[in-house]
Amino acid sequence: MPSRKFNLVLGKKIKSFKKTIKVDPDKSISIRSLLIGSISQNISSHKNVLESEDVLSTIKCLKKLGVKIKKKGKRNYLVYGKGLGSLDARAVTELNFGNSGTLARLLIGILSTTPNIKVKVRGDHSLNKRSMKALIELMSEFGAMFLPKNKYYFPLTLVSTDMPVGIQYQAGVSAQLKSAVIFAGLNSYGNTNITEKNKSRDHTENILSRNSQVIKIKNGKEKKIEVFGKKYLNSININVPGDPSSAAFFTALTLLNKGSYLKIQSVGLNPTRIGFYKLLKNMGANIKFDNLKKENSELRGDIIIRSSKINPIKADKNYYVNSTDEYPILFIIAGLVKGISVFKGIGELANKESDRIKEMQKILKQVGIKSISKKNELKIFGKGMINTKNKMVNVPNLGDHRICMSSFILAILTGSKMKIKNFETVFTSSPSFLKIMKKLGAKFEIQK
DSSP states (O other): OOOOOOEEEEOOOOOOOEEEEOOOBOHHHHHHHHHHHHHSSSEEEEESOOOSHHHHHHHHHHHHTTOEEEEOSTTOEEEEOOOTTOOOOOTTOEEEOTTOHHHHHHHHHHHHTSTTOEEEEEOOTTGGGSOOHHHHHHHHHHTOEEESTTOOSSSEEEEOOSSOBOOEEEEOSOHHHHHHHHHHHHTSBSEEEEEESSOOOOHHHHHHTTOTTTEEEEOSSSEEEEEETTOOOOOOEEEOOBOHHHHHHHHHHHHHSTTOEEEEEEEEOOGGGOHHHHHHHHTTOEEEEEEEEEETTEEEEEEEEEOOOOOOOEEOGGGGGGSGGGHHHHHHHHHTSEEEEEEESOGGGGGSSSOHHHHHHHHHHHTTOEEEEETTEEEEEEEOSOOOTTOEEEEOOOOOHHHHHHHHHHHHHHTOEEEETTGGGGGGTOTTHHHHHHHHTOOOEEEO
């Protein structure tokens, strides 16, 4: 796709609406399934794949590594798997992950234990500013090397190990690091054991679960994952559900827009992804899940939202792991409900596409909403549904899709005159965002 750069100008409040929509397919599952298909045997079928820039970066990288991928109509792909340890690259191959931290960490997980790999790895301006220290340290345990030594930011050169050995890993809040360890473990000698206290998103485990010869999961107070190295991976058939993180922005808009109703069809409702919805329900939001069913070990269903009176948000650290991507929009909701909202355990937000705490504080300040941040906590002094028609808000180019989308919601709810630079970054995760917003009645102007 890559999209041309453009800014977005907003300045009109949205009216109430009653609509039914479908959001873009899940990005996490789309990327993971393509990666797993490429290291499996035979041909894997992938339906309703998200066709966003992050996913197209995934397809480009896999093709550079010798994987044949055929498009079979809109959003449908066949991946001709090469089998574990069979990806290959010429000595001068450069892999560009674009804006995708998920792709960067997961593909590096696969390549670290794939023999005879020496590739240059990099991302876009935003990804190159994100520390990869934790990933590099983990992959070094398997035996991979990264050059220059002691450098933790892209661009880097990855040199794989020919004699990878499984490791023991105590997982933290990052599902990407956990998945990178699982992927590296698949092609290592011996077993890799992962212990997880706070359960982060588990799409990787779900996709691999049909291959019981490669992974064993024990759920208890602590989740234990055992990965058996050097086994055979069977092909997969995946139908990707709607993305709950993309749906969160339309949910927030409906909740705060008086007299509105929205039904979002066939969204992924994996328990590790719905912290945003649970949190808001606890704060008085009228959100219901309907038509629930399981497909590919993933729960999916419809989300039904009605505008509601929401109480100030109290989010303890346990919510973070299951609603990481939704914090920018939660900060907007907090600013537009009366009272003090408190978010704890959010320090990791500083190492996302941008420093999401600091940047969201700047945006809220421009519309007169006060906030105070400590190392791992943010307090927002919500003012209720303000009318900021005379305020001029500028959102700089941060290369952060979630901040662009959150700012958009703030503008159409308050009537702020807002200019969001480089809005095309939203297409990394949600290419249908503006089309759906138009359907709901939002007014905006594109400046190229």
